[in-house]
Amino acid sequence: SQTIHQWPATLVQPVGSPLSLECTVEGTSNPNLYWYRQAAGRGLQLLFYSVGIGQISSEVPQNLSASRPQDRQFILSSKKLLLSDSGFYLCAWSPDSSNQPQHFGDGTRLSIL
Amino acid sequence: AQTVTQSQPEMSVQEAETVTLSCTYDTSESNYYLFWYKQPPSRQMILVIRQEAYKQQNATENRFSVNFQKAAKSFSLKISDSQLGDTAMYFCAFMKHGDDMRFGAGTRLTVKP
Numbered sequence: 001s002q003t004i005h006q007w008p009a010t011l012v013q014p015v016g017s018p019l020s021l022e023c024t025v026e027g028t029s030n031p032n033l034y035w036y037r038q039a040a041g042r043g044l045q046l047l048f049y050s051v052g053i054g055q056i057s058s059e060v061p062q063n064l065s066a067s068r069p070q071d072r073q074f075i076l077s078s079k080k081l082l083l084s085d086s087g088f089y090l091c092a093w094s095p096d097s098s099n100q101p102q103h104f105g106d107g108t109r110l111s112i113l
Numbered sequence: 114a115q116t117v118t119q120s121q122p123e124m125s126v127q128e129a130e131t132v133t134l135s136c137t138y139d140t141s142e143s144n145y146y147l148f149w150y151k152q153p154p155s156r157q158m159i160l161v162i163r164q165e166a167y168k169q170q171n172a173t174e175n176r177f178s179v180n181f182q183k184a185a186k187s188f189s190l191k192i193s194d195s196q197l198g199d200t201a202m203y204f205c206a207f208m209k210h211g212d213d214m215r216f217g218a219g220t221r222l223t224v225k226p
Contacts, residue, residue: 034213043119043204043218059213088156102214104158 006105023091136205
C-alpha cells in the first residue's frame with residue numbers, strides 16, 4: 001500500500017533562518033506531488049506541484065522554493081524565513097492519472113519567531 | 114479560475130442529530146470532481162466522500178452523503194447521526210480533469226454531547 005511521510009512534525013525557526021521540509025512517498029511510482037500551506041483560520045493554499053523529477057510548478061510567488069531530486073521525494077525550502085511563513089504545511093500525492101484525489105501527509109507546524 | 118466557497122466558518126450540532134455543510138463552486142467546466150475532506154484536531158487530512166460531476170446520483174458513505182446540484186454548482190455534505198469524533202474542520206474541494214485540487218476555506222464543525 002502507498003504511504004506518505006512528512007517531517008518534521010513541528011518546527012520553530014527564527015526569522016531569517018533557512019528551511020527544509022521533506023516529504024517522501026512509498027509504494028507508488030511517478031506520483032504527482034504537492035505542497036500546501038494552511039494559515040491559521042484559512043483554507044489550504046497550493047504552493048507547488050510536481051509531475052516528475054525536476055519538474056516544479058509554482059502557484060504563488062514567495063520566498064519559498066521546492067525541489068524534486070528523486071521520483072518520490074519532494075522538498076520545500078527557503079533561504080530566509082519571514083514571519084508570514086508561519087503556518088501548517090501539508091505534502092500530498094496523487095497517482096499520475098490526475099482524476100484521483102490527493103492523499104496527505106501528517107503535516108508540519110512551522111512557527112517563526 | 115475555479116473557486117470554492119464555504120460560507121459557514123463554524124457550525125455546531127448535537128450528538129446524534131443531522132447537520133449539513135454548504136459548499137458552492139464556480140467553473141465553466143462540465144467534467145470535474147468534488148470532494149469533502151475532514152481535518153480533525155490531529156491535523157491529518159482524511160477523504161470523506163467524492164463525487165464525479167457526470168454522475169447524477171448523490172454519493173454516500175455510511176453516515177455521510179452529499180447533495181450535488183450541478184446546475185446550481187452546489188455540493189453540500191450531510192452528516193447523519195453525528196458523533197463526537199466528527200468534530201473537525203471540513204474542506205470542500207474541486208478538481209477538474211488534468212488540473213490540481215482547489216479547496217474552500219473550511220467549516221469548523223463541533224459536535225456537542
